[in-house]
Amino acid sequence: MTSAVVVGGGIAGISAALRLTERGVRVTLLETRKKLGGRATSFDDQRTGLTLDNCQHVVLRCCTNYADLLRRTQVDQHITWHSRQYWIEAGGRTSILAPGSLPAPFHFAGSILRAPMLSLGESLSLGRACLAILRADRARLEHQNFGAYLERLKQPHRLIDRFWSPVIVSACNMSVGTVSAAAAAHVVQDGFLSSRRASDIGVPAVPLVRLYEHVPRLLEQASPGSRILLGKGVGRIAPGRVTASDGEVFTADIVICAVPVERVASLIEPSVAATDPRFAPLANFTHSPILGVHLLFERPIMEIPHAVLVERPTQWLFRKHDDPRTIHAVVSAADEWMPLTEDEIVARVLGDIHACLPASRDLPVLAGRSVKEKRATWAPRPGIESSRPGPLGPDGPRGIILAGDYTDTGWPATMEGAARSGYAAAAAALSEPASAFLNPAGRSSRLSRLAAAW
Ligand SMILES: Cc1cc2nc3c(=O)[nH]c(=O)nc-3n(C[C@H](O)[C@H](O)[C@H](O)COP(=O)(O)OP(=O)(O)OC[C@H]3O[C@@H](n4cnc5c(N)ncnc54)[C@H](O)[C@@H]3O)c2cc1C
Incomplete structure (x- = not known):
């Protein structure tokens, strides 16, 4: 494999392109907009x-994979990390949630018990639910919503409104009553309970668009001849051949489609879309x-x-x-x-x-x-996981390779999911296992592993 066309310059497309150039593949990345970053970018506000x-x-x-991407693109210093979360009620009363001295999964226990926004009973209910979620098998939660699951865990309504709802709505972008319990449990297990630092929040200290400023140079340096064409919308994607909206044709050994899920159907060559089982379920998103x-x-x-x-x-x-x-x-x-x-x-x-x-x-x-x-x-609704496609279809690496936050990364629509999908697509293109390119999840504490298995 010596050449690739990547369609879409969001985090998924950038991640795939970067990893391929690191292996010597000459990449042409086509992006319809005049800037990189897709949904995670900035704009110049005239007003x-x-x-x-x-x-x-x-x-x-x-x-861990988005963090890896930031390191590879030499911008990780632009992320400011915070371990404290500030929760403010009407009137200004503030609760601070932060890891204390106990090991995970009990590291938040002290600050939750001290948080004025929760009663003692609510704090204890929350602790009990967290331990139940830590032990939960996510696959078995896939077809129910998180609200129903919280009811079964006997979570008081006030606790749901005050704690669960802000956490899950922010992380999954769906209400507690509509989001899949598996997606919500993922956030709680990996984002809060796995280790003391798992929930540290990283906030970019620069406009998002600046996080991509080195990408063109890094692609060129890693594999000379690689390039990014901005303002180059694609009209048709077929194995080995991509046609831009202006009629220009790009051919390559590898074609990676890294556009958002709702754009895929209109771009894929109809004869491929009709025979590749990955495409019909995309209508379920x-x-x-x-x-x-x-x-x-x-x-x-x-x-x-x-x-x-x-x-x-x-x-x-x-x-x-x-x-x-x-x-x-x-x-x-x-x-x-x-x-x-x-x-x-x-x-x-x-x-x-x-x-x-x-x-x-x-x-x-x-x-x-x-x-x-x-x-x-x-939307991570119950049952959607089975519609998420893998990077490869029946034609393998010579067919159309998919990347994007909607592919089967196991993660909700996040920058981490997008980075994972790009890495997995690059691995698939080179016929290597995804594990060769993916960073392992951060290590859970020993006690968290024991509590999960208990
Ligand atoms: C308002 C908002 C807030 C968010 N907050 C967070 C957050 O706090 N944390 C987090 O982790 N995630 C967050 N996300 C989600 C995150 O932004 C996405 O999951 C991630 O950026 C998706 O990356 P992607 O590469 O899969 O897709 P996209 O970013 O959508 O990239 C796809 C690219 O394909 C291009 N494209 C489309 N059609 C064509 C075509 N025909 N030809 C060429 N190019 C084309 C698009 O222009 C785009 O650049 C948020 C998203 C939004 C919108």
């Missing part, structure tokens, strides 16, 4: 004159929206780097590093917000901020900018 992210993206320490709201206040409003707003529709606030007057608010699973105007959105988000940060009430807002991502992530 404010700032480079804004389409939405704040965060990563957890358990995302639906999407869930996310709303990002950039707010510029007259003066700094939040000393802490980020905060979960307890029982508010606005789930997270992030203080932007370059300007402490700038807050980025995130509303996940934002279906109800999609019909609202920007003024209505900003007013609602400000209502939540004023409720939880009372000092902000008198602070003038200089600018408000909302970004709606209607198809932010594919």
Whole structure:
């Protein structure tokens, strides 16, 4: 294999291209937009004159393949890590959840017991549920929703509203009542309970688009002749042959399709789509929206780097590093917000901020900018796992190789899932096992492994 065409310059396409060039494959990456990063990127906002992210993206320490990608692309120093989570209730009372001195899976026990937002009974219920989830077999949870599972675990409604809902909605971008219990359990097992540092939150300290600034040079250096063509939309993908929308044809030994799931069907050569069993189930995917709201206040409003707003529709606030007057608010699973105007959105988000940060009430807002991502992530509904395709079809590496956060990585729609899919696609292209390219999951603590097996 000496040449490859990768269609799509999101994290999946970048990851696949990078790993292939590292093995000497000459890669041409075609991206329809004028920039890299796909859904995890930034735009130049005409109104404010700032480079804004389409939405704040965060990563957890358990995302070992995305971390590997950041290292390989020489930008890992741009991620700031936080081990403390701040939860703010209406009125401003703050609970801090952070790993204490106990080993995982008990590392949060102290801060949960001390958290004023939960009663003692709720904290004990939460602990019991966490141990049950740690022991759960995710495959057996795939066909039920997490809300029903929490009911079976006898979780009080107030605890669901105050704790489970913000955690799961932010991580899975679906409500507790609609998300698959397997996807939610994955977040709890790997993201919270596996090790003391698994839940550390990494926040990019630069606009997302800057995380890709070295990629063109690294591809060229690793395999001379490799290139990225931006603004090059693709109209048809066939084995060994990709046709751009402007008619230009690209041929290669390997073709990797790394576009979002909803774009795949319209691009694949119809004769291939009809015979390859991976394509028909893609019609089962639906999407869930996310709303990002950039707010510029007259003066700094939040000393802490980020905060979960307890029982508010606005789930997270992030203080932007370059300007402490700038807050980025995130509303996940934002279906109800999609019909609202920007003024209505900003007013609602400000209502939540004023409720939880009372000092902000008198602070003038200089600018408000909302970004709606209607198809932010594919929806991890019960039963969807069986529709997720692998990288290879019946024609093997010579056919069309799939990459993207929707492929069968076992992860929800995340940057980690996208990086994993790209690495797995590169391995498949070279007829190597995925394990040769994938980073293993972070090691669970001994006690977590024992508790899970118990
Ligand atoms: C608002 C929002 C917030 C999110 N927050 C987080 C978060 O905090 N943490 C996290 O881990 N994940 C988060 N995600 C999810 C994460 O962004 C995605 O899972 C990940 O970026 C998907 O990468 P991908 O490469 O699979 O797909 P994409 O990023 O969609 O990349 C696909 C690329 O293909 C290109 N393309 C499409 N059609 C064509 C064509 N015909 N020809 C050429 N190119 C084409 C697209 O332009 C795009 O660049 C968030 C997503 C959104 C939208």
